[in-house]
Amino acid sequence: MASLPVTELSDRARDIFRRVVDGYLATGTPVGSKTLALAGLNLSPASIRNVMGELEGLGLLASPHTSAGRMPTERGLRLFVDGMMQATEPSPEERAQIEARAGAAGPVEEALATTAAALSGLSACAGLVMVPKREVRLRSIGFVGLSPGQAMAVLVSEDGSVENRVVTLSAGMNDAALIEAGNYMTATLGGLTLAEARARLDRELTAGRAAIDGAARALVEQGLAVWSEDGDRRPVLIVRGQARLIDATALADLERVRELLDDLEGKQEIASLLDSAAAGDATRIFIGAENKLFALSGSSVIARPFRGPGGRVVGVVGVIGPTRLNYARVVPMVDFTAATLARLMG
Known part of the structure; x- marks a missing residue:
């Protein structure tokens, strides 16, 4: 209609x-x-x-x-x-809280997660942030022996984030091979993304130019494979504050709440919805059955894209809550959060 x-x-x-x-x-x-x-x-x-x-x-x-x-x-x-809505801008205290969470030191994903949590707490909804699968760019790689059969692979990316993975060692792998593998990866693959690193390693091995012995080479290949596989599964959607969707009025409609929580479990569908909001510049508001994903749970989504260097859209931030959420207060709050994240990404 x-x-x-x-x-x-x-x-x-x-x-x-x-x-x-x-x-x-x-x-x-x-x-x-x-x-x-x-x-x-x-x-x-x-x-x-x-x-x-x-x-x-x-x-x-x-x-x-x-x-x-x-x-x-x-x-x-x-x-x-x-x-008819008369928007209410976030208070100085609310702005300060969002800015503090978004500007927290540490990996970008952690800042996004704490920002989603702040938005959830201030809006009394679930906070959502969607970003593309991040291209990890390597700074250094090292291996630390844990036991005769295991080592800890330590990856430091150019943004300062550190990730650890446990890898299985082949028989006879000693500390010297661990050091050799780490030195080779840092010297040869530093500054590259995981995909670029795997491509370069393949070229080096095919051409016989890899100055590394067989045991260390196997460890290098295994380390890259572990991170690449994990990166492919890296979630693109951060959801915080689902418990805030269950308030006193929601308890009278437990079936709606169950439907909504089920919808939130289907992260790929939520991501597709937010992706549609990334196509424009303005805040998008999806009310109830306007989006088939929430037709049963009777929920609303408010979402706005945020941009990084060069004006390129790098993510979408928003909230999800019941259709009776306080639009006049929450819409400007989502707008401010998107602007804050855009400054962070700049």
Whole structure:
């Protein structure tokens, strides 16, 4: 159904509709005509009910029970978000908290995860950050013996992050071979991505130019294979704060919560949704069934891309929560987080 322009509503209908939406987003419960009459509307409950009935006929409001008040439909929420919402900018304290998490020292993935956690805590939703599979660029590689049959492979990337993997050693592998393998990898493969390193190693071995003995060569190949395989499986989506989706009102609708948590487990589908938000510059808002992924759980996603050097999109940040989330507060918060991450990536 096409969205109804807000200008087609009378001033009275627009005021009543806005009050119903504000009340519902604040409490999670339908809003009745008596409540609106007591809130300062210079109208009788009967007159308010008539207007609410008209809004229901337009598909903007719905009544869950015959005697209950009204609540906005997903179409009504879309009208409110697009044409009536008055955004509330993050407070200085909220901005400082997001900036502190995003600027924390350490690997980029850790900063993204703590930023998602901060956004989750401030928005009372689950925080989401999606980034492409990171191309690890090598700075140095070393091997430390753990036992006669195992060694710890230590990879230091150019961004300062350190990763460790346990590798199995072939019979007779000694400390000298471990040192030789590490020195060779650092000297020959430093500055390359994993894919580039594997390609160079293949060329060196094929041409017989690899100045390294057989045992150390096998260790070099194994080390690269372990990291490359792990990199292929590296998650592209960081989700923090799923527990915040289970609030007092959600407990009354446990099936919706179960559907939502199941959706969050399907990270590839979530990643595809966020990827669609990366196509533009503006914040995207997906409300309920507007995206088939959340048609059953009745959830909303607010997402915005952030850019790195050269203006290239390097990720998407956002939140997921119930359709009754506080759009006016959360949308600017997501915008600010995206701008903060863009400065981090710059």
